[in-house]
Amino acid sequence: MPKRGDRGGAQTRARIAAAATDLFLKRGFEDVTTAEVAAAAGVSKVTVFAHFDRKEDLLLDRLPDALDATRSAIRERADGTDVLEAIRRAALALAAQRHPLSGLSEGAEPLLRTLTGSTALISRLRQFEYEIEKELAAELDADAHFRGDSALVAALLVAAYRTVAVDTVRRRLAGDDLTEISEAHHSRLEHAFEVLTTGIPSSTPQPHNR
Known part of the structure; x- marks a missing residue:
């Protein structure tokens, strides 16, 4: 997992969380897939799970x-x-x-x-x-x-x-x-x-x- 002090990693994590939050608020948590979050953030599913242990943490990123x-x-x-x-x-x-x-x-x-x-x-x-x-x-x-x-x-x-x-x-x-x-x-x-x-x-x- 990227170190939290890694600036580039932190920016990617923030971008993924922002994309996920936008989708979840529009459509509901259960109706959005991790693959859709990855596509919206411009990353792969592997990258998503390199920054977040579970789907729930995409919204609860704080x-x-x-x-x-x-x-x-x-x-x-x-x-x-x-x-x-x-x-x-x-x-x-x-x-x-x-x-x-x-x-x-x-x-x-x-x-x-x-x-x-x-x-x-x-x-x-x-x-x-x-x-x-x-x-x-x-x-x-x-x-x-x-x-x-x-x-x-x-x-x-x-x-x-x-x-x-x-x-x-x-x-x-x-x-x-x-x-x-x-x-x-x-x-x-x-x-x-x-x-x-x-x-x-x-x-x-x-x-x-x-």
Whole structure:
């Protein structure tokens, strides 16, 4: 597979992904073949699969960026910054930029409809959740300053982010105002990390003062 730092390889990968996305949005994911994507991008099927492991990754081509962002947040955080705080800042930065990974980018509705309308793409996203959870746990294990159950923390982080992202997608497809969605996304992320940091508030009734 071409190295990600290979400029020519990166350009070819981007061209293939762009051609695939255009076809998928016009005709639906299941109704487009890999051969058609290759023809539209001006490459062979062999070249397509040299850059992408599976057809689903042609549309979900930014998933490796999510892994890179997670690694960078942990490895490049400032001295004295907690791991959870570093990941919180990274997630909020993506939201503030309305980065495609946040689900808040302008005009994303056609892509989101294509994604949610395909069982194969949804299955690939669920598989990716497991992949990034494993990667996150490994990063936490390797971090000299992290103290805690890396597998549990990774699972909770992925579940929290998925919950926020799913609601954001649902509201976008329902036609809600993007500014309001962005504000709610930001607020729920903040709350999610607060819960992860401080714990779930007790539901035990407090005695009344007499």
